[in-house]
Amino acid sequence: MTKTIRISRALIGIALLTSCRNYEPKPLALDASERAFLVRTIDAPTLAQYSAQLGARASAANAFNAADGLSLDEAELIALVFNRQLRLARLEAGVTAATAENAGLWRDPRLGVDLSQIVDGVTGGVEAMVSLGLTLPLSGRLELEKQQAQAQHRAELVRVAQQEWTVVADLRRAWVRHASLAAEAQAAGDFLVRVAQVTAIVDRMESAGEIARIEARLFRIEDAKLRGQLQAIESDLTRTMHEIESLMGMPPRSDRNFDADFAFADALGREHHDALILRLSAASPSLAVARAEYKSSELRLAREMRAQWPDLEIAPGFGEQDGQRQGTLGIGVTLPIIDGNRRAIAEAEAAREVSRGRTEMELERLISALLGAEERLAAAARRRVLLETTLLPLVDTQYAEAREVARLGEVNTLVLLESLKQQLEAKQQLIAARRDESLAAIDIEEIAGPQTSMQKKEDAAP
Template sequence: MERWKRPRFARNTAPMLGSAVWALALAGCQSFERAPIDLSGHRSAFGERLKATESISELVEQLALEGMPAPERFDLSDGLSPSEGEVLALFFNPDLRIARLDAGVALARYEEGGLWQDPEFGFDAAELLSPTGPLEYGLTLGLTLPLSGRLETEKEKAKAGYKAELLRIVDAEWELRARVRSAWAAWATASEHLRLADEAVQQIEQVARITDRLEAAEELTRVEARLIRAELVESRAAATVAEFHEAQARVNLLRLLGLPPDAPVDLLPAHPPIDIPQTNDPMARIIQANTRLAVLRADYDVKEESYRHEIRKQYPDVSINGGYGSEDNDDRLLFGISLPIPLLNANRAGIAEARAQREVARAIAETTFERLAGDFAIARAIHESATTRFRTLSEELIPMLNQQASEVASLAELGEVDTLLLLETISRRFEAKRQALDLNQAILDAAIEMARLLGPGVPHLPAPVEPSLSEDSR
């Protein structure tokens, strides 16, 4: 039974050390807690977003203090204006909420990145089969010393990634402002189309009543009367389509604002003011201020830091370990060191891939600038062409048709009624006004696009909105 005799230290200390190390490891671990999705609760919060006026008013004040576009005040009692709608979108838009949460992921990566590797505890034991053989064991604790500098480059890479996400939020907010302005103009134009269509129906109904009297008096043939009634049916159908387009444009606008489609809000049918920055060199302004190019420059910086990090990873880190052990009943202090030699691998694959990705990021930035330059030229051409045609309609054709309608009405009062001429005048005037509305919409869209491409005049940080607030207005 001699072989079961063990040193007192081995019998008492080894289990205690193992238990202590295990307890220490558990103390440093985080615990899991479930957080189920409550879509029913979110539905209730979604329907009550307009009640968060106090938080939105605070956002308006903060935007004004930081020099960002904002209305003088936020008040729904007199309706929702386009400038107030932009602030509402910054607060509730679902795409912005996702972008802000993505930035939170990058921030967590930055704050928790660049940490040392956890120490490693090791235990080795051997039981000799001879009757008098003692238990041989060793307790070791290993630690990696990051002498290569890879932790610093990992931290810088995470920092660049977080900066890129912040600029991505700025780009999303600037893009959203443009989308809201365009959607608001589209809804206001659709409302004008509906009003114009209803007005045309009323005028053609008057012509139809005159047609009935003339047909009854046999002063108008049945074929001519049928043509006028067919025009009335078509005008009523056009009014129905215009009503649908107005409702669709309103829902699209409310969706951008982050509001329910049936939100009880009075939208003011005003065209948003568009300020196109004046510059002698639009391309230089785009390079300097375009928010999308700012994101791509930041993405290139991330690839640069990734390349630098991969370069650092080829240099070795030193691993050291030490501990206590026993062999042949002799207590021993253990010490070891390991150093990889970068001869065969040297992280060549990682370095080559990072270098190639950096060139891809460079090409993306350069080709995006080329596309933006083309987009600006197209938007400016559309703006100039639509402006010229709009002036022709509003200053020449529409006044001419208004005068024509007035003269035809005067003749009708004298008893000289030409229903077909009256119908043609109404139809052509309606078509001219409809085209003028569409051209005005094209002018606004082109101006919004040019302002978006030229970017904000002053670089700024993302709007001070917490993702949790934009989620449920709490």
């Protein structure tokens, strides 16, 4: 018996030494994180190394050079590297990766020791029997468990890709708003220059008594009003700049230069509706997430179904009884005749139906959202064309004729001021139309999903 106990102790010690891990604390270092964030730059080695792995995007951005003003392609690269939500999503994907890596393992063996003593016997010796219980996964449940964990990890990776596409779309929208405000600031600045030129003439005419002071004051009032509006625009311009920096995961800076315009959106969302529907079905990130989750729910149901069938449990043992050494073999099988894993199967079936419904409803939502975005794009494009072909030529002609009349000596200050205001308002309407058109195109791109390299080649072909 003593030898048997020694063997048991040795087995337990070996098992604990080879399989157990020790806890190691890892304190937070927020001070170091703060310093790293504040000194983060867009030409850091981390970005250069990561951008080399983004083949399609890196080639689209050509040679990365932030010194000449940050382009949208370069900003997208930076956001994919440093955006806070994306970095967190990738860390969270590590949880499912760890689950998938350690799923489907055999159950730990069970070491048992049976001690017995004959109470009314002549001798008071204690007899021991040592057994090692093993579960043989003959049902195939563990393989399905591993497949489900891998499917859950793939779904998490698809979810990360969806968040990357969402961040790109959010960055593009912020870029458009920044470009719109920059264009408004430029238009307001041009207006102030022209008002200043006319005001100088009006002041001379007022001094000469050719126009009343009340008329001359209108120009100074308009100048003061627009300067206040320009300050508000510049404040919004700074806000959108910091919004872009936040999406990029960069610290705020006042001297950052963005090469913002509307040109990038001219090629977005211009495909035929049927082509967009096909692209949506194949490439929509949110639909891909729903599909991946449905695949995981299918594997969950398959695993629960397989769990009905029992695994084989064996327990070989060794010990002494009545002074004789003995070997034993215990065999056990769970009979699925009462429980049969019915609850888990029913829950898995219901979860699969939920996942199926979520996928179908996501497709419906995407199609509806696509139709709405296409309508907004068409309406904004019609408005832009109307402004470019009708209103802008009219206000330009009006201002040119008012200046020509003034040059000939017949200055009508009210007509001249109104012509300037109409010209500014027409420019503001055109900027708003371009902004709305670009935002609708970005919405279409976000809904339809990223284009593959083959789709891009087909679109570029004549």
